[in-house]
Every structure is written in C-alpha cells, then in structure tokens.
Amino acid sequence: MPRAGLSATHIVTEAAGIADTDGIEAVSLARLAGQLGVRVPSLYKHIDGLADLRTRLAVTGVRGLTEAVAAATVGRAGRDALLACCRAYRDYAHRHPGRYAAIQRPPDPHSPADQEYREHTDALLALVLTVLRGYDLDGDDAVHAARVLRSTLHGFVALEQLGGFGLPADLETSFDRAVDTIDAGLHAPRGKDTP
Amino acid sequence: MPRAGLSATHIVTEAAGIADTDGIEAVSLARLAGQLGVRVPSLYKHIDGLADLRTRLAVTGVRGLTEAVAAATVGRAGRDALLACCRAYRDYAHRHPGRYAAIQRPPDPHSPADQEYREHTDALLALVLTVLRGYDLDGDDAVHAARVLRSTLHGFVALEQLGGFGLPADLETSFDRAVDTIDAGLHAPRGKDTP
C-alpha cells in the first residue's frame, strides 16, 4: 500500500484547477480524490472537510489576485497605477475564474484557514489604498474611494462571468469606460454634487 | 389523504422566504417540503427539480428588483432618477438578500423558466437605459454607461453582503460616493481621459 504523498497545498492546487476549468460547482471531494488517485476519506487527513477546502480555495484566490495587482502596479503612480491595477484585476479573474469565484462566498469561521483569509483580504485592501495614493485622498476619503473602486471591478467581472452583458457592444470599451469613470470620480470634489 | 393545494408560485415564494432569512444555501427540497407539510417527491409535480427551482428563484429576484427600481424612478429624470435608482437597487438587495443572491448564479438553460429569466433581465437593462436618458447618451455609449452603473451597484451590494468591507468607515457615505462617481463619470467627455 504505497503512499500518495499528499499535502494540503497539493489538494488545494488540484481543486483550484478543477474550479478554473469546470467551475466552482464541480469541486467535490469525490472528484478531487479521483483525480489525486486516492479515496475520499483520505483527504480528511489534510483538510477539515469541504467547507475548509472552500475557504482555502478562497485564500489562494485572494492571494493570487493580490500578487497579480501588486506585480502590475509596482513602480507606477496616479492614473497609470489605477489603469494597471484594474487591468491586472480583470485579467486575473479571466485567467482563474474558479479561484476568483471562490472568493465570492463568505468564508467559514470554523475553518482553520479563516484567519489567514481575513489577513489576505486586508492585504488586498491595503494594496488598493496604495494604488490610490497620488489622488491626494486622506483618511476616510481613501477608504470610500477604495470601496468604490473595488465595487466596480468586482461588479464588472462578476457580471461578465454571469454572462449578464447580453448585448453585443464591446466589453473592452465598457471596461475602459468604467476605469475612466472611476478616475474622473477620484478627481471630482468630494462630498458635493458635480458642478 | 387530503391535498395540500400546492402550486409552483407557492413553492417558489416559500423558497424565497428561506433564502431571505437563512441564506441561499439553506434552500433545499427537503426543507422546503418540510415547511410545506408535504413529502419531497411531491414537489416534482410542480417544479422540475432543484435547478429549475433556482432559476425560478432568480426570476422572482430580478422581477422584484425591476419593479422596485421602476417604482422608485417613475417621474424622475437626470441625477434625481439615478440616485433613486441606486437607492432602490441597494434597498431591495438589503430587504431580500436571498432573492438577490439567487440572481447571481447562472440560470439553467434546461429549466422551463430560463427564457422568462432572460426576458426579465432584458427588461431590467431596458429600465436602466431609461434611467440614463437625460445624460444625452446614444447608442453604444448608453450601453457602456448602463454596464458601468450596473457593475458598480452589483459590486457594492455583493461586497456588502460578503462582509468584504471590514473597515469602520460609514457604508452610507461610501455608497453616496459611488453614486457621485457614476454621476460625474456620466457627465465627463467620453472616450478620452479626463482633462
């Protein structure tokens, strides 16, 4: 009875592959065990059930997203940084749809990976705040701006993945308009209507 | 053996109640049958399985959302209509989180309700385009603007429901800023950078 040499990271990586190719719904312990050449209960030696696996998937998703955005925005500032951030964000969601979808479900507080998840989401928020440096925002204004940016990015790719944009108008143009809109909004005077 | 007097709409309404109170994950045929005082296979006389039920739930969600936005924006125009639209959208998602979550999963093309679902999403898009009248947008420009608006709204409430806004800054202010940002972007010259 030889050993398969599994590990938690190995399992999560395989799960991420399934999610990216066949969708997040296709990630099951049964299929995972089958692909890893192992029986289902063996997975429990490394992960704490399905909920834990999903939380770990979310961790890899938000970590990969953070790394992609960080790599794209290093050394840039202002509008240049904003554009690079937005493109990297959407590009990651396109290349890893399953991992991105995994971060769209609330984490399980019982999972051992839950705290790690929260740390990584905080890191992503901090990174976005860094990207917004150069628009001379301070304190709560920066937080509000980061929320608006993240909302638009998340909403765009989420609707894209849902096929919610039925009309034939070009998606790239739509995305550029979204980024332009955010950029314009960041320059506009805050807390008042547009003049 | 008395009859329970079920119907498809009755079942879907009960499912929507479960989704709104305990989350979309809690909607199962077993629980549904229990609450309706009936055995599980009896549900199949009215709906075509779980996938069909979920698509029908999505239909009620997008229909309710459309009605809420329509009621809030009738008789308004320009920025006034935009603000009312955004508030009504977010308010509906807050009052019916389960129904709103139901429209975030792709519909099942095998479901009898699938075409109805597509019709209702088209109606919502048409309504948003109506709201944007008054910003003198035409053709593709209007479609792009509608996408940006929908992305931001969807992204904001989705992140809100995920608890993704960990920081203590006020959510109402953040939402107002998002609406201001969209409004400013709609006034900005299109297809070019901000001056």
Place this chain on the structure above:
DNA sequence: GCTTTCAAGCTAATACACTTAGCCAACGAG
C-alpha cells in the same frame, strides 16, 4: 348522480456526496 379522467399526493428504491470511526502499514526518530 354516476362514471371517467387527470392531477396531486404518496411509498419505495436508486444514486451520490460528505462525514466519522476505526484499522493497518509505511516512514522517521531514537
């Protein structure tokens, strides 16, 4: 009023999926 027909409930059975309990062999530390 009786019959016929259909729809709406039911039981039974099947097929999966997740989870836990407990066993057994392989590997590493001493």
Place this chain on the structure above:
DNA sequence: CTCGTTGGCTAAGTGTATTAGCTTGAAAGC
C-alpha cells in the same frame, strides 16, 4: 532495530436529489 506517528484504507451512517410507479381526491362529462 524498535516504536510512535502519520497517512492511507474499509465500513458504516446520514442527508439530499431524483425516478418509477401506485393511489386517491376532485373536477368534468354524461
């Protein structure tokens, strides 16, 4: 070499969805 730990396994239990086929309530037709 031995022994403890770890990582695999089988077996069993629970919950869910789905299908097949039966049975009866209730309405439609004569």
